[in-house]
Amino acid sequence: MHFKKSNPAKLPTISTTSLPDIVFILLFFFMTVTTIKNQDLLVDNKLPLANETEELTKTDRVIEIYVGRPKQEHGPTKDAMVQVQIDDRLVEINEVGHQTIIALHKMPEHLRKMAIVSIKADSKVKMGVIVDIKKQLRAINLLKINYSTIEGDVFRNLRNRF
Amino acid sequence: MPRRKGAPEVNAGSMADIAFLLLIFFLVTTTIETDAGLDRMLPPAEPPEDVDVVIKQKNIFTVNINKSGQLLVEEEIMSIQNLRKAAIAFLDNGGDGSCNYCKGRRDASSSDNPEKAIISLKNDRETKYATYITVQNELVGAYNDLRNREAQRLFGRDFTEMEGKFLNPETPSAERDDLKPKVKRIQELFPQKLSEAETSTN
Numbered sequence: 001m002h003f004k005k006s007n008p009a010k011l012p013t014i015s016t017t018s019l020p021d022i023v024f025i026l027l028f029f030f031m032t033v034t035t036i037k038n039q040d041l042l043v044d045n046k047l048p049l050a051n052e053t054e055e056l057t058k059t060d061r062v063i064e065i066y067v068g069r070p071k072q073e074h075g076p077t078k079d080a081m082v083q084v085q086i087d088d089r090l091v092e093i094n095e096v097g098h099q100t101i102i103a104l105h106k107m108p109e110h111l112r113k114m115a116i117v118s119i120k121a122d123s124k125v126k127m128g129v130i131v132d133i134k135k136q137l138r139a140i141n142l143l144k145i146n147y148s149t150i151e152g153d154v155f156r157n158l159r160n161r162f
Numbered sequence: 163m164p165r166r167k168g169a170p171e172v173n174a175g176s177m178a179d180i181a182f183l184l185l186i187f188f189l190v191t192t193t194i195e196t197d198a199g200l201d202r203m204l205p206p207a208e209p210p211e212d213v214d215v216v217i218k219q220k221n222i223f224t225v226n227i228n229k230s231g232q233l234l235v236e237e238e239i240m241s242i243q244n245l246r247k248a249a250i251a252f253l254d255n256g257g258d259g260s261c262n263y264c265k266g267r268r269d270a271s272s273s274d275n276p277e278k279a280i281i282s283l284k285n286d287r288e289t290k291y292a293t294y295i296t297v298q299n300e301l302v303g304a305y306n307d308l309r310n311r312e313a314q315r316l317f318g319r320d321f322t323e324m325e326g327k328f329l330n331p332e333t334p335s336a337e338r339d340d341l342k343p344k345v346k347r348i349q350e351l352f353p354q355k356l357s358e359a360e361t362s363t364n
Contacts, residue, residue, distance in 0.1 A: 050199070158293065
């Protein structure tokens, strides 16, 4: 009776001043948590350094091949054979040509002729593996390759930085 | 006083500050990652049929990397640090005098002209990839140094910068059309002829 009289027919208003803060906190949360998903790396991949590089600007026509020893959580032992990762899967060296063709066919048709194979090989890999991969790429007529590197002083490659 | 105020207004004065904070945060933290690397062209699987071109030995600059990463350049042991200089001297030699922009020693026993000069790179199966990339980088660097020199002379800017602009899809097409003949011209002055033979197995 007393209360009713003092505040007649007015709905209590909810304060919305803190709403932007809440929204921004949410936004922050999502922006920091999300990463643009590239690929889960299944092999060790420490790229060599180089300074005379060219940028791979047209990413729509690139097939990425990761070369290295399988990571320990995926592979059985430390001395496992060097393997190749194409499209989230580990494949043996002698299947690279076949798997690359599969990756190539996922590309839109007009880009296939211009496809570039980006070889992301670990610096510890021996050239024999790279030579085998190159031979297979030649066999399937994918001739444009790019040895992926990190910008840096090349001579540091020669020192044992492992 | 009439009761027509409605809901109390949210004070949005600090909104701008918050937005700026966000903007600054993202500006600082984001790195646009572009892949970079050494571009190479593999030779086709089946060589063209009419290959009986005789290449004079003096026009070939042989680089051999053994399994422990040592270099044998033109039958002499060389450290990788000196490779670029040696490659430049070879490419820029201009032995037959037909190359009027070459500044080399015009040594008759070295390459005739940049058009004919070929760098042949051989490696062992046990060579480390990192070493191989270092050598590749130095050889590409030798070409780039020479091309930069010519681009500076002709157009007053670096070739690598011009090529990067030309290849970047974000460059306006008018500018790219302008760069295309220039890039091509420089590339023709020092064509990249880097051959990789089959690797030795031992």
